[in-house]
Amino acid sequence: MQPRLNLDPATVAAARELARRAGQPIVDMARTHTTVSVERAVLRLAGLTGADPDGMPWVNRLADAVRDSVGLEHGVALPVFDAMLAFGHPDLVSLAGAAARGTIRFIIPEGTREQAARAAAARALTAGFARIDAQRAARQRLIGQTAQPPMPWIYLIVATGDIYEDIPQAQAAAREGADVIAVIRSTGQSLLDYVPEGATREGFAGTYATQENFRLMRAALDDVSRELGRYVRLTNYASGLCMPEIAALAGLERLDMMLNDCMYGIIFRDINPRRTFIDQRFSRQIHARAGIVINTGEDNYLTTADAVDAAHTVVVSQLLNEFFGHEAGLADGQLGLGHAFEIDPAVPDSFVLELAHAQLIRELFPGAPLKYMPPTRHMTGNVFSAYLLDAFFNLAGLMTGQSILLIGMMTEGIHTPFLADRDLALENVRYVRQAAARLGESFRPEPGGFIDRRAQQVLDEAVALLRRIGDEGLLNAIAGGTFGITRRPADGGRGLDGVTKRAADYFNPAADLLERDQP
């Protein structure tokens, strides 16, 4: 891609260096702590599935039992596999059942017992990663048998609450042109400290993320991919209190993209900042291994803060997401950095400002599959002007080479899209693509002109903010309301009680395998 803006390379380099400086203390914290959900993800990767008769997953029952007897600071793997061997359980489900009945006394083994437990844990985790690796290979094979759709990928949402209703809707959306299907989660799932089990038919404004729902939907999309000769991707949400577990399930069931933002849960769901950052690093390591593209959530800032005044906070968050993502092993091609078309249409030159912002982000992250979100905030209920605004959004996306376009609905904010709303939205993007796809190649903002200057200004503001964040510390900046105009103190929010500092003998065979094999 030819650069179209005259961004100062020294400023771009300074921005990345400042993001590293702001992010490194967070990485250091994540490397020295663990959480209940990280440990439960280890158990899931080791093959523990299912739930007790009350529906509480065995990973929760087992991790809680370990925590009650020896704490989590050593990691669950050593005490769990030691107990499995010592008490002669054939598998982890059997052990979890006994632990839930209170009949197991866990210890931190030493000597030969420790060696045996380490070896058993490593075998179980190696098998788990072999399954994730096989799914990654299966994705490549299926893309080879069908086809990789050209970018921008068309991203559509389904959300009925019932997985068996979602499936035909998702297949219909794929037939209508969707390249990516996102299944919105049930409201409030991010605040559950467990992952529900099995196929689910009831949700609040969305469908629960469960391993079985993932499997059912991926199988249905495999069918429709073969039918259409085009690989249709599946997206869900690795966010909330169970972020690492959902990342593991996504890898095991071959989801293709996952919403996984470094600060979304903190800002918008009031989840504890430390918990989020620790969970997130492990989640991203799993995503890196599974070949999953993450989607970050910067678009959300612009639903609370002003899209012009806060444009630089989007860039700051993207640079942080990039730093954290690279550190966890994600390649540029796996960084679906987010942004949005949310400037008030009443602002003069709003479309030109949108072009400046979108082009700036395209040039700052040339290798990233950028995810561009449609207008939501200034959708007034006038479906006719909404349709026009969505067309301008589609045009901005095409002109500035965005990679993933979430398709805007003219009935945004009124109801869950009708069948016809979705069809009209696809007609809109098809028209713009057919009419103006080549406009991008002739889009050359005048050097020193309005667009060029605006992009540089946003970058300069981002650098200034990153410098301030580096000085005061990222956790303090979040506490002070830097992002999404919401204040979140480092010791506030949900889930801090699930955070534990690692002991010197902390053992996490999944993390060891992920770090060892990291490219």
Next chain:
Amino acid sequence: MTVVRPYGDTTGDGRVQVSFTLPVPYATAPALAEGAALQLAAKMGLDPAMVVHAKGMGPDFTFFIVYGRVSHVVDLDQVTVAEREYPLLSPPEVNRRIRAALGRKLVVVGACVGSDAHTVGIDAILNVKGHAGEKGLEYYREIRVVNLGAQVEVPRLVATAAAEGADAILVSQVVTQRDAHLTSAREVAVALGEAALGEAAAGGRRPLLVVGGPRFDPAAAAGLGVDKIFGRGTTPREVASYLAHAVAGSSS
């Protein structure tokens, strides 16, 4: 009696436009599909009606845009307007009224009390993320939110409200087995009443008690001893507007 009809381009022409989808195929039987649309239009009171656009969506559905003349008239004298006891305000207006009335932020303490672990409702109202396209109360600059989350014991809720200087307590109850939502609401009201007696002696004030949940009857507030009940489908803006109204009174 004042009677009006829809206005297209001439007084009294009664012209309207509607769009809808029918579960009928278009490609195989376009005449049948359009006939079905016209029949629906006629039953909706459009006479004459004209299908100006019909498009198949997948094998099983057709989308229609129809123009027609409605035979109905509107009698303006017969229009009844449901009166909310408070006006629905925009977030800036809510902020303005709170600032004018209090000269400081309005403090809201929210919780799901007792055994209820379902924070869906309270989070939809309080979290920035919000609900139904509206931001939650955290988004309002002049509202300070303390969200205690799930399974909060009533004494802790009342104590926190006192410590935070709460202007309002929001209690959400989703679980309704054996009318648990009613029991919990009464329990909070009683505890708050007892606390307020002590406060009143010291010149304090009792915070507003607002309860919400899908099974509450919005008309039952007095019987439960609470100030306001919000039922199913309540949005954050309705709650914010109510709070602004309640603290600012009807004078502003």
